[in-house]
Each structure stands twice: as structure tokens, then as C-alpha cells.
Amino acid sequence: MTQAYKLIYKKKAELNTRKGEIIFLTSVRDASRYSLTPDQYALAKLFDGRRTKTEVLELYRKKYGIELTEENLQEFLDNLEDSGLLERSASILPGSDNVVENLTWARGDTAESSEAEVDSDPEESMESYPPETEDEMIMRKGRRRKRVSTAPNRVTKAGKAGSYTKDVKLLVSIPIGWLMPLARLLTLPIHGRISVVLFFAAAIGALFGLWNDRFDVVRDLKLLMEPLIIAQTLLISMFSVNLAGQLARAGAAYFYSKKVPKFGIALAFNVLPRFYVSLAEHAGLLSLDQRRGIILSALYANVIVFSIASFMWFITKNDGTFLPLLMIGIAILSVVRLVLALNPLSKRGGYYLLSAKLGVPLLRERALFALMGKTLATKPGEKTISPWALRLYGVLVIAWLLGVTALITVVLGGWLEANWGGLGVLIFIGLASATLYAPLKQARLARSKIGKGKRGSDDLRKQQKPTTWTTRAVRLVLLVGLILIGMLPYTYEPGGELVLLPLADSRADVRAQIEAPIEEILVTEGQAVKKGELLARLSDDEEQRNIATVEATIKKLQAELAKAEAGPTKEEIASAKQRVETARVNYQFAKQSAERYAVLSEKGTVSRQEYENSQSKADNSRELVTQASTDLDLLMSWTRPEDIDAIKASIAREEAQLDYYRQRLGYSELRSPIDGVIASGSILTAAGNYLERGDLFAIVADNQHLLGEIKVPQADIGEVRIGAPVRIKFWSFPDREFKGVVQSIAPTADKSDYGKIVRVRTEVENPDGLLKANLTGQAKIVGQEKPVVLVFSRMLVRFIQVELWSWLP
Structure with a gap:
């Protein structure tokens, strides 16, 4: 019927x-x-x-x-x-046992129910959609309960009667359609048993991999302790995990209702901007099991994010970038969020699942009322639990809230007070006030346990139309197009951070080679110079004097050498004999005089002094005879070859000394060793200053061809070849691309903050002279052409070939 x-x-x-x-x-x-x-x-x-x-x-x-x-x-x-x-009005058909909260109950049979306080934690609605059949809308963020008259003959008045749903206000609405594919991916565990098996297999594999590489995990965790790194990682991780949770809720809601929810950014605790999915319009479209599925999807999302982040960490841990630190941070935060969400003492997913499992809505409120000796009204058909169990749960909830409050106060408040003093205390009080404002206001307005109607479905999405042949054709074309794109050639370009080196390869120091005062400076700072151009003169007085002395000595030795090689003349021999004869005559006369003075001295006729003088003259005359005879003998015996060689050696020694002094004279002129410019601020002295040997006078920088050093991750160094072109962009000139060529590859890998890197040096062209030493940027080294699919799956392939290979026994 x-x-x-x-x-x-x-x-x-x-x-x-x-x-x-x-x-x-x-x-x-x-x-x-x-x-x-x-x-x-x-x-x-x-x-x-x-x-x-x-x-x-x-x-x-x-x-x-x-x-x-x-x-x-x-x-x-x-x-x-x-x-x-x-x-x-006709035969009765069996109905559903589940009651959907399209309508909400407002009996108000007892004083307890009319005065019930409703918790309204702003964080809850950001995490899950409440599963309770009774008062389901109460568990949402921002719901307000207002007193309603239960008298059958009274009309409700605005502001005092009636209930309405105040959904979380979106500060910014964001179209979610383009994110729905990702949302569906995050809801795979609710699609069937196979998805659940894959879900747990991925999570277990991630845990196994992290344990296998636990030493690398510890290394990255130590790097995360740097204040700047942990701040960046925490900020990005919080938004990533929050986005994943909200997209999972959106995907689950769409999976069950075929209605796309509203998505945007809202404030958590009235302070923190967060992604938020509004499911207020889905209340009338979802069964109890479906609402539980939405809660579970948010919990599953944390595990999926953990698995994906762990996987990304595996394939990037040796890239030498910030990415592996970010991935391990996201993985850890997702686990922390999952543990907190499963905590039944906090009004999050675990609490709602427990409440639904027990069949007791408003579990926390009932527990707190039980501690006060009161009982919250129960709708006919609802389950009840022991007052002692409620009181125990209430005590645990209070202990949890007090513990969390104390922890936040001690850690955050203590840190602010220690670093900011009184201002830090004011900041903490302001944050606490902003966080507690909404719950306190709701508690003041909440008076009775009443229900709220849900928004209608005036904008329900129509049932999806059957797939037509046109749709299938479009999908086929897209698939073929993706395959063709994946086969297109693509030039893989490994790269990394680049620094222009202030080393000898790209600059030259002009230093004093002699000790002398500066006599004249011929250049200024910033002036362009050519190789060999004179920059300054040092005083050369000492070098000129030394050169003149050595040149005179050389001339004398050269004359002696010529004389020795030519031999004596007749005149020289006769003169030598005459000197011998004269010396002998003088000696005989001196000898006779000395003998005469000796006799007279004995008689006392002459003084002792006169006697000694005569003896001295006789001795000198004898020595002159000996010297003259020796000279005559030498002259008569001709010059020996050894003597000639000795003279030549003396000449060579003096000529070497002359070259040295002339070189020092050249050092008095300071010239540029390369083409370039006088580096700004490098002329450290002025005219008249005394330079010691090795003192720096100026720096000449080669501003046409600079040397850059690229920190290439070890995973990419296999793609780098000497002579490969390099494309460079500097932070100082983001709109311009500079060119370079790989000159050398370091023979060893070095440690960096993000893993092992290999230093690659490249010559950087600087035709306009814009680039300066120590500028930084990013460089890409042109590699080999490969299919697009291979280029963008390199990390995955490397992970399989190396990481998974290492796991095999």
C-alpha cells in the first residue's frame, strides 16, 4: 500500500x-x-x-x-x-532508527536543562564535524544557545526566544573546486577496505623507514632546533596540517552529500588565521555514520600527511636544502595533532567518537554537571551512564584543562616574560584574553539545552548527471595529452645557491715588494686599469745607489781580467827589476845606518829612540825587497788560469747582484697584474707612507669575469659536467639572467646545514660590471635532455634505487 x-x-x-x-x-x-x-x-x-x-x-x-x-x-x-x-495517513512503513538533526529538541522539562551551559571551544569546529544525533549542532564552533519559552500559548520574542545557528565567519572565502582532487585523495581511507589497507600499509612503511634512517632523523631534528629554522618550519607545518585536515573534511562531506562546502580562512581563538571548511549547510544531508566518517577523515588526514611528508623526507634528505627539514617537521606535527585529536579529554575528534560510541551527547557537559551534583536533561531514548563514571571523566577533563593551561602559561608566558619583560607579560595577557573572549561570551549567553535548526538546502547541488560520451572523449584526450607531455624532452638543470668569491681567481692584490716610502700614486679607487698599467711609484734612491756601486766594481774586475789575459810587457819587466834593485839599495843603506846607530847607542852617543827608528827602517826596507822580488817573479812566471777564472767568478757575482738591484728598482713601480678596476676602499695608504715588504697597496678586481661557487646537492652532482653552461639569477638583480660556464668540480663533498653538497666553480660573465664580490643568488647548470616524466620523477626513482634497495636484506 x-x-x-x-x-x-x-x-x-x-x-x-x-x-x-x-x-x-x-x-x-x-x-x-x-x-x-x-x-x-x-x-x-x-x-x-x-x-x-x-x-x-x-x-x-x-x-x-x-x-x-x-x-x-x-x-x-x-x-x-x-x-x-x-x-x-496510510499503511505504516518501517522508518530509520537514526534521527537526523534537521530539527532540534527544545523540551526544557527541568531546571537543569534550561540552565545548561554549553561549551563552545573555537578550535573544535576547525577539526571535525560533531557526530551526536542529539544536539549535534551544539558541538560546532560559535553556536549560541538562547533561552526559549516552553509555554504553548506564547510567541517567542527576538533576543529571548528561539535559537539560530551562527556559523564560523570566514574572513576570506576561497573557491575550493580546484582543491577537490587533493581533498578526494585525503579521503581515500573512507572509500573502501582496499583504501584502508593501503592507508595503513603506507603509514607502517613510513614508520619503518624512519626507524631505519633514525640517525638521519636525529640529525635533522638537531638542525630544527635553530630558532629561525624551527619558527619557519612550525609556521609552514601548522598551515599544511591544518589545510590537509580541512580538505579531508571537505572531501568527506562531498563524498557523502555531493555538495561542495564553503572554504576559506577564519580565526582560531580569535587570533590565529586558519583554513576552515563550513559544513553548516550539510547538517540535513548527512546521517550519523556519515558524520562519523567526516570525523575519521580528519583523523586519517593526519596519518596521510605523516606518510607523505615522511616519503618526501626520504627522497630529499640528502638534497642539501630546507625541504627535508620542512618535511620532517610536518611529519612530526601531524603525529602530534593526531595524538591530540584522539585525546578524549579534549573536544576534538576523539571526544566526539567516544561520545557517539557511548551514545551520550554532551558528554563533557554532563560530566561537569555531575561534579556539581546536577543532571543534564536527557531526551527519551538517549543512553545514560553511571554518575560516578561521569564524575571521573569530569575530573580528568578538569585536570587536562588545568595541565594544558599551566603548560602554556609556564612555557609561553615564561618565555615572553624572560625575553620581553613587562611587555611580554602584557602580550601574553592579551593573547589569553583574545583566546578566552568567545568561550566566555558564549557561556554568558548559554542558558538552556535547546536544539537548533539547520540551514535549509536551498543551494543543494543537483545530482550528478551520467557521464556522456563527450565527457569520456574529453577525458581520453586529456589522458593522451598528459602522456604526450610526459614524453616531451626536457632539459634537467641541477643547481643550488651561488656565491661570487672574493678570491685570487677573481681579484688580484697589489703589494709592495721592497721596503720604501710611496713617492707617487697615479690611480684612484674605482678606476678601470689595464694589465701592466702603472699604479704608483715607490722611492728608488737606495736601489739606484746600489746599482751604481756594483757597476763600478764590475768595471774594475773587467779591467783586471783583461790585464791578466794579455800578460806583462818588456817595460813592465824592466820596471819590476828596477824596483827590486832600488829596494835592495835602500835596504843596504838602512842596514848600515842601523848598525851604526847600534854602536853609538852602546856608547850613549844617540838615544834609544833613534836606535829603534833605524832598526825599523832597516826592517821595512828588507820587506820591500822581498815584495819587489815576489812581484818580479810573478811577472816573469805569467798569469795562471786559476787566477783568470777567479776574476771571472767575481765579475759574475757582481753582475747577479746588479740584476737583483735592478729588479728591486722595477719593484718600485706598482703595476696592475690584471685587467679590472681598483676595488672601492682598497687603497690603504697615501703618498709618503712607508711600505714594508708585503704590505697591501690596492686590490684590482676583475669585474668582467668573476668566479662563482655553486653548492650542488650530492644527489644532483652526477648531472654536472665541466664546461656545461650555467644560468644564474642574483637576488640583487632578479629581472636579469647572467651566464656562466662550469670550470671545476670539487673532489670531495662538504657538510651543509641541509646535508651533503659538492662545490662547483663557474666563471660568471659580467660585461656591465654590475656584479660585486660576495653577492649571492641561485644557479642552474644545464644538464642532459630527458623525458618530462623522468625529470619530475627523479626523486622517486632515486628513492627506489637507493633507499628501498638499502632496506632489502
Whole structure:
């Protein structure tokens, strides 16, 4: 028999709020009030006791342009029927046991329920979608509960009665369509058993790999402790993990409802900007199991991010870049977020799953009420647990909150106070106030445990149309296009950070080679000079004097050599004989005189002094005879070859000394050793200053061809070849590309902050003279051409060929 339904209610009231119109219907069964949105009420009115569900679906689609599934419609009807707002006008068909929160309960039977305080942690809605069937919307961020009158004959008043949904305000709305492929990837574990198996296999493989490379993990963790690095890593990791969690929620919501959620940036704790997915419009489209699936998808996302980040760390750990540190930071943060999310004491995924498992909504609120000796009202059919269990859970929750508060106060507050003093304390108080503002305001407004209606589905996405042959053709063309693109040749260009070296290869020092004062300076700083150009003169007085002395000595020795080689003449022989004869005559006379003075001295006729003088003259005369005889003998015996050789050696020695002094004379002129410019600030002396040997006078920099050093990761050094072209961009000139050529590759690898690197030197062209020593930039070394797919999968291939190979026993 065909089943039909009819909407029934005792009284209807309308309330306009900032979020739109809300319609309140009073149940004829127990006078309880229920809130509906205009779209929900329009759908409910179509059930007039004669139309079937199929007819209503068709009419709703034609009238409002909205398509609903039979499953969603049946859940909506079950909710209306359980609320006493619907009756069956034909045979009764079995309904669903799950109650969807399209309507929310507002009985207010007891004082406890009317005064119930509702927790509203701003962080919760950023993480998961609440699973409870009862008061499901209460668990969302920013929900406000306002007191509602339960008297059947009173109309609710604005500001005092009625409830509305205040969804988290998006500061910036971002189109999510282009991110949906990534969102679907993050929701793979909820698609089936095979996906779950792959999910756990990837996580276990990541853990095994990290344990296998634990020493490298420890190395990178030590590098992460640098303040600047950990700040950068933490910031990027927080946004990455947050984005993944929100995309997972969006992907799961779309998977279950075929409706794309709103996505954007909102404030967490009224301070921190975060990505946020609004699921307020999905409440009426999701069953209890589907809402649990959304919660699990956010938890799964943390594990997926951990697996992907670990995998990326494996293939980049030796790249010598910041990327492996970032990946290990993201992996660690995702694990921390997962542990915190599974904590049942914090109102996050673990708490909601526990609440759903126990079948007890508002578990934390009930536990806190139990500690105060009160009981929160329970809807008929809801499960209850022991008051002692509630009290124990409440104590654990309070201990957890106090512990977290104390930890944040001690760590963050202590750090701010230690580094910023009183200003740090004010900053901490401001942050704490901004964080607690929203919860305190909600606690002041919350008074009773009432339900809230969900937004209607006025913008429900229509059911997806069947795939046509045109769609298949487009997909095939795209697939073929991707394959062709993957086969295109692509030049792989390894590279790294480049520094222009201030070394001798790209500059030359002009230093004093002699000790002398500066006599004249002929250049200025920044002046362009050519190789060999005179830069300055030093005083050369000492060198000129030494040169003159040595030249005179050489002339004398040369004359002696010529004389020795020519031999004596007759005149020289006669003169020598005459000198001998004269010496002998003088000696005889002196000898006789000395003998006479000796006799007279004995007689006392002459003094002793006169006697001694005569003896001295006689001795000298005898020596002159000997010398003259020797000279005559030498002259008569001719000059020996040994004597001639000795004279020649003396001449050679003096000539070498002359060359040395002339070289020193050349050193008095300071000339440029290369083409370049006088480096700014390098002329360290002035005219008249005395330079010691080795003192620096100026620096000439080759500004046409500079030497650069590229830090190439060891994983890419196999692609580098000497003579390969280099493309360079400097931070100082981002709009211009400079050229270079690889000159040399270091024979060993060096350690860097991000792993092993190999230093590659390149000659950098600088025709305009713009580049300066010590400038930094990025360089790409032109490598070999390979297919696109091989170039962009190098890390993966290397990971398989090296890392996985090392795991094999």
C-alpha cells in the first residue's frame, strides 16, 4: 500500500534573526517547540496527507529546483515523526532508527536543562564535524544557545526566544573546486577496505623507514632546533596540517552529500588565521555514520600527511636544502595533532567518537554537571551512564584543562616574560584574553539545552548527471595529452645557491715588494686599469745607489781580467827589476845606518829612540825587497788560469747582484697584474707612507669575469659536467639572467646545514660590471635532455634505487 504523510502542529511562529528567518512549530504531542528553516518548512508543507515521497521529491525539484535523495528525505521524515510533527495517513512503513538533526529538541522539562551551559571551544569546529544525533549542532564552533519559552500559548520574542545557528565567519572565502582532487585523495581511507589497507600499509612503511634512517632523523631534528629554522618550519607545518585536515573534511562531506562546502580562512581563538571548511549547510544531508566518517577523515588526514611528508623526507634528505627539514617537521606535527585529536579529554575528534560510541551527547557537559551534583536533561531514548563514571571523566577533563593551561602559561608566558619583560607579560595577557573572549561570551549567553535548526538546502547541488560520451572523449584526450607531455624532452638543470668569491681567481692584490716610502700614486679607487698599467711609484734612491756601486766594481774586475789575459810587457819587466834593485839599495843603506846607530847607542852617543827608528827602517826596507822580488817573479812566471777564472767568478757575482738591484728598482713601480678596476676602499695608504715588504697597496678586481661557487646537492652532482653552461639569477638583480660556464668540480663533498653538497666553480660573465664580490643568488647548470616524466620523477626513482634497495636484506 502506498505510504503518505501529513505535517501537523499545534502552533506556528516566525522569528527574524541576523542569520535569516526561523520558523517554530509547536508539537501537538507534548507542546515542545522545534525550529525549522524556511526551506525545511517548505518541504514539510508538501506532505498534505495525499502525496507520496516520490511525488514530493518530484514536486520539490520542479518548484524549487532542488534535488534530494530518497535517503535524505526519509531521514527528514523520521525526524519530523519523532518530534510529533508528522503523521502517517496510510499503511505504516518501517522508518530509520537514526534521527537526523534537521530539527532540534527544545523540551526544557527541568531546571537543569534550561540552565545548561554549553561549551563552545573555537578550535573544535576547525577539526571535525560533531557526530551526536542529539544536539549535534551544539558541538560546532560559535553556536549560541538562547533561552526559549516552553509555554504553548506564547510567541517567542527576538533576543529571548528561539535559537539560530551562527556559523564560523570566514574572513576570506576561497573557491575550493580546484582543491577537490587533493581533498578526494585525503579521503581515500573512507572509500573502501582496499583504501584502508593501503592507508595503513603506507603509514607502517613510513614508520619503518624512519626507524631505519633514525640517525638521519636525529640529525635533522638537531638542525630544527635553530630558532629561525624551527619558527619557519612550525609556521609552514601548522598551515599544511591544518589545510590537509580541512580538505579531508571537505572531501568527506562531498563524498557523502555531493555538495561542495564553503572554504576559506577564519580565526582560531580569535587570533590565529586558519583554513576552515563550513559544513553548516550539510547538517540535513548527512546521517550519523556519515558524520562519523567526516570525523575519521580528519583523523586519517593526519596519518596521510605523516606518510607523505615522511616519503618526501626520504627522497630529499640528502638534497642539501630546507625541504627535508620542512618535511620532517610536518611529519612530526601531524603525529602530534593526531595524538591530540584522539585525546578524549579534549573536544576534538576523539571526544566526539567516544561520545557517539557511548551514545551520550554532551558528554563533557554532563560530566561537569555531575561534579556539581546536577543532571543534564536527557531526551527519551538517549543512553545514560553511571554518575560516578561521569564524575571521573569530569575530573580528568578538569585536570587536562588545568595541565594544558599551566603548560602554556609556564612555557609561553615564561618565555615572553624572560625575553620581553613587562611587555611580554602584557602580550601574553592579551593573547589569553583574545583566546578566552568567545568561550566566555558564549557561556554568558548559554542558558538552556535547546536544539537548533539547520540551514535549509536551498543551494543543494543537483545530482550528478551520467557521464556522456563527450565527457569520456574529453577525458581520453586529456589522458593522451598528459602522456604526450610526459614524453616531451626536457632539459634537467641541477643547481643550488651561488656565491661570487672574493678570491685570487677573481681579484688580484697589489703589494709592495721592497721596503720604501710611496713617492707617487697615479690611480684612484674605482678606476678601470689595464694589465701592466702603472699604479704608483715607490722611492728608488737606495736601489739606484746600489746599482751604481756594483757597476763600478764590475768595471774594475773587467779591467783586471783583461790585464791578466794579455800578460806583462818588456817595460813592465824592466820596471819590476828596477824596483827590486832600488829596494835592495835602500835596504843596504838602512842596514848600515842601523848598525851604526847600534854602536853609538852602546856608547850613549844617540838615544834609544833613534836606535829603534833605524832598526825599523832597516826592517821595512828588507820587506820591500822581498815584495819587489815576489812581484818580479810573478811577472816573469805569467798569469795562471786559476787566477783568470777567479776574476771571472767575481765579475759574475757582481753582475747577479746588479740584476737583483735592478729588479728591486722595477719593484718600485706598482703595476696592475690584471685587467679590472681598483676595488672601492682598497687603497690603504697615501703618498709618503712607508711600505714594508708585503704590505697591501690596492686590490684590482676583475669585474668582467668573476668566479662563482655553486653548492650542488650530492644527489644532483652526477648531472654536472665541466664546461656545461650555467644560468644564474642574483637576488640583487632578479629581472636579469647572467651566464656562466662550469670550470671545476670539487673532489670531495662538504657538510651543509641541509646535508651533503659538492662545490662547483663557474666563471660568471659580467660585461656591465654590475656584479660585486660576495653577492649571492641561485644557479642552474644545464644538464642532459630527458623525458618530462623522468625529470619530475627523479626523486622517486632515486628513492627506489637507493633507499628501498638499502632496506632489502
